[in-house]
Amino acid sequence: MKLKAEVRQGFHVNSNAPNDEFLIPLKLTWPMGPVEAEQVNYPKPQFEHYAFSANPVSVFSGNFEIVTRFKAAVGAMPGPAGITGKLRFQACNEKECLPPRTIDVRVTLDVQ
Amino acid sequence: MRKLVPAALAAAVVAGLIAISGCDSTTVRAAVKSDKERKAAPDFALKDADGKTVHLADYKGKVVLLDFWATWCAPCKIEIPWFMEFEQKYKDKGFAVVGVSMDEDGWTVVKPYLQQLKINYRVVLGNDKVGDQYGGVDSLPTTFLIDRQGRIAATHVGLSGGKDDFQNDILHLLGTSHTSVGTPRSGVLAFFTRPE
Numbered sequence: 603m604k605l606k607a608e609v610r611q612g613f614h615v616n617s618n619a620p621n622d623e624f625l626i627p628l629k630l631t632w633p634m635g636p637v638e639a640e641q642v643n644y645p646k647p648q649f650e651h652y653a654f655s656a657n658p659v660s661v662f663s664g665n666f667e668i669v670t671r672f673k674a675a676v677g678a679m680p681g682p683a684g685i686t687g688k689l690r691f692q693a694c695n696e697k698e699c700l701p702p703r704t705i706d707v708r709v710t711l712d713v714q
Numbered sequence: 715m716r717k718l719v720p721a722a723l724a725a726a727v728v729a730g731l732i733a734i735s736g737c738d739s740t741t742v743r744a745a746v747k748s749d750k751e752r753k754a755a756p757d758f759a760l761k762d763a764d765g766k767t768v769h770l771a772d773y774k775g776k777v778v779l780l781d782f783w784a785t786w787c788a789p790c791k792i793e794i795p796w797f798m799e800f801e802q803k804y805k806d807k808g809f810a811v812v813g814v815s816m817d818e819d820g821w822t823v824v825k826p827y828l829q830q831l832k833i834n835y836r837v838v839l840g841n842d843k844v845g846d847q848y849g850g851v852d853s854l855p856t857t858f859l860i861d862r863q864g865r866i867a868a869t870h871v872g873l874s875g876g877k878d879d880f881q882n883d884i885l886h887l888l889g890t891s892h893t894s895v896g897t898p899r900s901g902v903l904a905f906f907t908r909p910e
Contacts, residue, residue, distance in 0.1 A: 624785040654789040698853040698872035
């Protein structure tokens with residue numbers, strides 16, 4: 603499943619692996635259930651220079667995709683199975699930062 | 715093994731993902747307001763790193779730089795050394811910096827940060843309530859300059875202007891309170907508080 607994200611121009615979000623211990627990473631998590639996330643693949647980050655940082659910052663900006671590979675849990679019943687993940691992110695532009703946010707990401711998959 | 719087929723084709727599109735609060739990428743730096751325009755800064759009761767309760771009212775009579783920030787805010791980190799310098803330079807002239815951390819993770823993340831940066835001013839842990847009281851602190855850093863009468867004299871949103879802008883505002887306020895009272899001493903005090 604591909605989750606497509608679009609970051610408003612002028613802003614960026616920290617990548618899933620920011621290079622500063624205090625920065626909040628972008629993270630997509632899924633609960634356990636009839637379908638389970640086997641792997642979550644993040645895109646390659648950009649390393650950008652900003653006025654507020656002496657070092658390049660590991661970020662995502664513009665359009666990017668996060669790909670999740672799901673598997674059916676052992677014993678899962680056939681039919682539609684919904685799963686709601688959580689996407690946490692934190693955005694800044696050159697001068698200010700917005701509070702971290704967590705949003706729901708809902709997917710329905712068919713277990714066959 | 716069961717097979718999974720997407721019921722909805724591949725992608726869930728999260729458009730405008732970071733269109734969170736409709737915040738524009740402009741910063742706000744307001745000039746110091748006239749006496750008539752200044753409104754009372756809301757009082758608060760927040761805990762500092764030692765667990766003591768801090769009220770804005772404790773600082774009545776002083777010029778206060780009230781800085782809303784967070785450990786995850788990189789632009790905030792640029793301003794903090796400025797504020798540390800101001801604290802050191804002007805504390806004996808009736809000035810104080812109070813940092814309000816908006817970190818949801820609390821002292822667990824804030825205390826190591828204070829130690830790492832060797833922050834020399836008081837930091838308290840904020841919350842949504844105090845953010846709302848101050849007009850909704852939608853982005854960080856957001857800094858208020860409060861005059862000796864406890865009124866908001868200036869607001870800086872974002873990494874605005876520069877260190878000199880803050881310093882000029884602070885010096886203005888360190889002298890203004892006496893100037894606004896209109897006593898001859900205020901002119902002398904204003905003179906001595908100008909930067910060298």
